[in-house]
Amino acid sequence: MGRAPCCDKASVKKGPWSPEEDAKLKSFIEQHGTGGNWIALPQKIGLNRCGKSCRLRWLNYLRPNIKHGGFTEEEDRIICSFYVTIGSRWSIIAAQLPGRTDNDIKNYWNTRLKKKLLGKQRKEQQARRGKQHKGDNSDTNNNNQNPYWPELAPVYNNDQHQQVYEPQSVLMPASGSSPSSMDGLNNTIGTQFFDDRYNMLQGQSSFLGGIQEVMYSNPQRFDGTEFLSVDEMMNVGRLSLSCSESAAGGWGADMNSLVCPTVGSDFGGNGMQHGQAGMMQEYASFQ
DNA sequence: AAGGCCGACAACCGCCGAAGG
DNA sequence: ACCTTCGGCGGTTGTCGGCCT
Known part of the structure; x- marks a missing residue:
């Protein structure tokens, strides 16, 4: 038997994040942190997203001091x-x-x-x-x-x-x-x-x-x-x-x-x- | 102008290891 | 010791926009 999926893939939203979703996630984490549980996070915020998706979005895009593009020679x-x-x-x-x-x-x-x-x-x-x-x-x-x-x-x-x-x-x-x-x-x-x-x-x-x-x-x-x-x-x-x-x-x-x-x-x-x-x-x- | 192609980037998928019960 | 759950990671895919024909 395979392992249980981390969320209900069928009912969870996929694809690009909207500005509203970004704002929700960002403000929640800035105020409360992740709570040590990404899987439970979207439910707390009221986001119809997979916890892993939230984690990725935060780490790769929303968290502070992220640089995008413009890689230097060094x-x-x-x-x-x-x-x-x-x-x-x-x-x-x-x-x-x-x-x-x-x-x-x-x-x-x-x-x-x-x-x-x-x-x-x-x-x-x-x-x-x-x-x-x-x-x-x-x-x-x-x-x-x-x-x-x-x-x-x-x-x-x-x-x-x-x-x-x-x-x-x-x-x-x-x-x-x-x-x-x-x-x-x-x-x-x-x-x-x-x-x-x-x-x-x-x-x-x-x-x-x-x-x-x-x-x-x-x-x-x-x-x-x-x-x-x-x-x-x-x-x-x-x-x-x-x-x-x-x-x-x-x-x-x-x-x-x-x-x-x-x-x-x-x-x-x-x-x-x-x-x-x-x-x-x-x-x-x-x- | 339209369609195809390609590059860039965001996001997803599935696996693995760690942690905890 | 075993099982389950979760976070983390790397590979891959999907999407979008720009360029070319």
Whole structure:
């Protein structure tokens, strides 16, 4: 037997919200809060809407300090870097961009940013091929640079009061990490994500092989790179995975210290275990 | 002017995990 | 330990408006 639906779909209104509905929902939540129960909320207000629909409307549109459209270059870079790092974890990415919602970022990525990035990469790839034809292969010899993704600021920090740290090529401790420092990570990405990748890497003869394996195994996640050659994939694999200390003392609340993998992933904090540290060590041994 | 196409965005759907009984 | 309920999330769909033919 399937689970009971959250509301009577047949009798509940669907589709675009009217200004009146918006006003009702907004004023109620501003005065009383959500009451901790979205499902019961529409009945309380007298809205003929599904509770989940109310929640979505509030989170994505009505709540204060929401920004719509007008993504900056900086935001573009952050979104790209996080997408490459953690994939389509839109809620985590949204947490790094104050005022942006996961839905907004998801839509922006799917409709514009992905294409923008692909266009950029294709251009650069063509330019590089042109160079190689002329016998200039300096780019391919320089494996420490990654020309395929936008050049990114080393650390994005949405808390102006928090010190920004430059990434350092320092490994974090693999074991004996404080459990508390893992909590934030568990809450954001989760160790399983890293464990999975580490397990994949374990079977590889090199980190780069592992990266490629991870990429091939998850084409959707890397759908901006599927046209890259092996050499180019290796360049992507040479993402500078480095660590730096975090001012917040760990992964902490919202991954403020996680930065772009193309210039250095700040898996900052006091501790790291499971797959993350394993990946770090694996990579370090091939540095 | 009309119809088709496409991009952008809002909203829905269904699944999953956490929490509580 | 199991079941139910709910919130949260990501993928997908629906709708609208602008552009092109």
